[in-house]
Amino acid sequence: MNHSSTFRRGLTAAVAAYVAWGLLPLYFRALHDVPPVELIGWRILFTLPVCLVIVAARRQGPDVRAAFANPRVLLQLAISAALIGANWLIFVIAINEGHVLATSLGYYINPLINVLLGTMLLGERLSRVQWTAVGLAGAGIALLLAGALDTLIVAMSLALTFAFYGYVRKKAPVGSVPGLTVETALLALPALVVVWIWAGSPAGSSMAPGSPSALLLAFSGVATAIPLLLFAVAARALPLSTLGFVQFIAPTISFTLGLTVFGESLDPARLGCFALIWSAIALYSWDMLRRARSA
Numbered sequence: 001m002n003h004s005s006t007f008r009r010g011l012t013a014a015v016a017a018y019v020a021w022g023l024l025p026l027y028f029r030a031l032h033d034v035p036p037v038e039l040i041g042w043r044i045l046f047t048l049p050v051c052l053v054i055v056a057a058r059r060q061g062p063d064v065r066a067a068f069a070n071p072r073v074l075l076q077l078a079i080s081a082a083l084i085g086a087n088w089l090i091f092v093i094a095i096n097e098g099h100v101l102a103t104s105l106g107y108y109i110n111p112l113i114n115v116l117l118g119t120m121l122l123g124e125r126l127s128r129v130q131w132t133a134v135g136l137a138g139a140g141i142a143l144l145l146a147g148a149l150d151t152l153i154v155a156m157s158l159a160l161t162f163a164f165y166g167y168v169r170k171k172a173p174v175g176s177v178p179g180l181t182v183e184t185a186l187l188a189l190p191a192l193v194v195v196w197i198w199a200g201s202p203a204g205s206s207m208a209p210g211s212p213s214a215l216l217l218a219f220s221g222v223a224t225a226i227p228l229l230l231f232a233v234a235a236r237a238l239p240l241s242t243l244g245f246v247q248f249i250a251p252t253i254s255f256t257l258g259l260t261v262f263g264e265s266l267d268p269a270r271l272g273c274f275a276l277i278w279s280a281i282a283l284y285s286w287d288m289l290r291r292a293r294s295a
Contacts, residue, residue: 024091025254040092041198044191046218048184050221104258106251109141110159133280
């Protein structure tokens with residue numbers, strides 16, 4: 001496969017993955033009657049078999065077994081599993097509470113949090129342009145302190161849990177799909193306990209026969225694993241700078257959904273925050289593209 005076709009395949013996979021992630025608020029809105037903790041429990045249980053099928057198809061079973069056999073790697077993946085589980089739960093609660101714009105903001109902020117983590121924990125150095133971008137993002141966050149604290153809490157919780165998840169996964173020598181397989185396997189027992197408790201509750205389980213939520217919950221494994229598989233394909237085929245631009249598709253779709261489908265409003269504090277964050281992202285992306293061209 002030549003470079004051009006590899007790039008096109010990677011770009012198609014990246015766009016598909018981020019569009020799928022951007023549309024997730026619609027999926028979870030359709031499941032708003034399911035308690036968030038139970039929803040995440042079913043999501044974990046249905047994601048695991050999908051991951052196992054993908055691992056088998058890609059012959060990555062030895063990678064999964066190696067991760068379970070290495071105590072250090074297993075500990076790292078246990079930490080990342082807790083972080084991604086918390087991120088999923090925060091996201092679902094935010095959607096149920098009507099904070100779609102806050103989730104969008106969280107994933108806009110995430111790349112800039114990653115930059116800071118790289119500086120503080122990995123010894124990376126920031127250019128003046130990157131420090132300026134971080135400063136603009138900090139000013140936008142400060143605006144929320146004054147006028148939209150609920151948005152700030154949701155956005156920062158999502159950004160920080162996902163950024164630290166990315167940091168831990170960067171340190172763990174495991175591929176995307178094998179890593180998610182181990183993470184969901186580690187979360188499977190708590191998830192089983194959660195859904196068992198809900199199944200025995202007076203309200204009954206959302207997976208009860210005839211429940212309108214059952215089919216949608218069963219699809220949650222596919223909705224979780226397939227975009228990640230597409231992302232793994234894209235990450236191998238695309239330059240980091242291109243992937244950096246494409247990642248903003250997801251929060252942009254969520255932002256649009258928040259304003260249109262979910263009917264959220266942009267008060268001055270939120271509007272000012274988004275304006276500063278967008279400026280920071282534009283500056284950061286320009287610097288990233290400039291560096292990629294120089295390289």
